[in-house]
Amino acid sequence: MTFSQRLFERIHQTNSRVCLGIDPRPEAHPLTHPDRFDDDPAQVAKAVVYYFRAIIEATQDLVACYKPQAAFFEALGIPGLIALAQIIADIKARDIPLILDAKRGDIGSTADAYARSYLGDGVFSSDALTVNPYLGSDGLKPFVDIAVKKDRGLFVLVKTSNPGSQDFQDVVTNDGRKLYELVADQINNLAEQTRGEAKYSPIGAVVGATHPLELSALRQRLPHSIFLVPGYGAQGGTATDVAATFDNAGLGAIVNSSRGLTYQSQGDDFAQQAQEATIAMRDALNQAIAGR
């Protein structure tokens, strides 16, 4: 089964288009606060696993997929990376699609090493990976090759949710296209080459919820790419902003929220609060799609 088949089957089962982002911020919650563990990274990492396992348990029927953010695990050193492997194993054991947000990018054999790290068979093996296009087509190719071979997915950064995305991504080139449109067109070529008979290819795109006009235009420009949409909630994107990202069948995209779902409470009810926030987001997305 391809990544898109797997993801869409899951969306049908759960009626949810929510991607729950797992961004451990140990300082943000008493349960994982470093002060509780005298700054011992192994103890902090253990608390992170406990915290997110409880959230996964409480949200597992409410999400399309989970998206751990590699940076926050790397910041906890070796214990943090063991925690990432544990959380990945937990999500896989539940057979829920898993996107690793690591924004890797390099060339040749180095890109291939990253692709093997995160789309191969090791402890960080994920169903899909976010990648950065700055290095060009020969930087993307090793990721594409492994994604196709192993039925995994890629989400290439196109137009990110931050204000500074205008600095380079919005630059107008001498043929009139913006840089992110050039990137999109290259992704569309890759999508055409890899989709076979399917509507959606393994090569998806990251497009921020904070740019609703660009989101609609890119939806037309990338008919064969699943969109991973960050920037919902905490960063300002609304359900109405992202509704146009979905195709007529209500598929073709997933919308991420991280701290907006997972750091809603300073108390012992953190998992229940995450559950309620996830239900609210799921329903808001579905209503916005139904109301188009």
Place this chain on the structure above:
Amino acid sequence: MTFSQRLFERIHQTNSRVCLGIDPRPEAHPLTHPDRFDDDPAQVAKAVVYYFRAIIEATQDLVACYKPQAAFFEALGIPGLIALAQIIADIKARDIPLILDAKRGDIGSTADAYARSYLGDGVFSSDALTVNPYLGSDGLKPFVDIAVKKDRGLFVLVKTSNPGSQDFQDVVTNDGRKLYELVADQINNLAEQTRGEAKYSPIGAVVGATHPLELSALRQRLPHSIFLVPGYGAQGGTATDVAATFDNAGLGAIVNSSRGLTYQSQGDDFAQQAQEATIAMRDALNQAIAGR
């Protein structure tokens, strides 16, 4: 002491501008070959540490700095990351500047987490880090802030050594500048803001040896940035190609070679062969600079 002071003091001591790249390719050498260890990643990682410790021992007076490539360690999973921490500790114990080549890039608190991971005080603490500019100025800022605060360095990807770097980096924008020139100009602004009284700021640039014309032009455009120059040797760049990267004092750049130095022999003389290749590269660079 700032990163550039530290690096230049080291170049004076060693009279070497060689950056020795540590890219573990366990399949490339009998000593680290996975078949020897029944594919046990812990054993492979241990062999990697043994292999590169021997190479560091043999080259420690011959290099300006070492540059481990994160991807190849990540591909070995948790044991690979422990190996990375061990190799970082080994290089730090010898007080040799260390650049981690991880090409990270993200926004806001996520970029800050990457910066803390690699420029902070943890087991992956490095003197400098490579970063990807695609996300824009607010993606770079957390890295710049920590680099300045902790006297560390950054090397921002400008014009990479691969053929596909033309796809996006060479795109001509509507003001006539190529994208990589726009990126360079933004780096120069950051360099101006962070250099204080020094000629060189903590904000350096990655520019491939395979583009000698662009290398000279970028040297003029980025007078306050140290250049990290990949693409020497195996990828085709020569000492003559990179000579113009150095300022009149023979400073302002380091030239990387990885497999061209470290996988020269299939036999037990691998460290000695690495030593001889490093001496040859050091001398070729110095002669090309003297001959300008």
